[in-house]
Amino acid sequence: MSNSTTGSCCSHNPGAVAADGRKDLLTRPADEYAECPVMVGSTVVKADAEAAGLFRDYDGKRYYFCCAGCGPAFDADPAKYAAAV
DSSP states (O other), X not given: OOOOTTOOTTOOOTTOBOGGGOBOTTSOOGGGEEEOSSSTTOEEEHHHHHHTTOEXXXXXXXXXXXXXXXXXXXXXXXXXXXXXX
């Protein structure tokens, strides 16, 4: 165990710089995430959602979903869900 006051280099702190000025390689940049418009509060990794086909384009913007059930819900009322995020 370390006695360092800066914490472990593995401390999970998004966007932080780890001990000794090293970049935290375990954290993805914020622009790689999106919020599911159907299950608001659910964070989605954009690349994973695209690979799984869990996205829709609506009104010039791409929306990413946390699960397969969210796509059909979004399709039923896209304006409602687009306004949620």
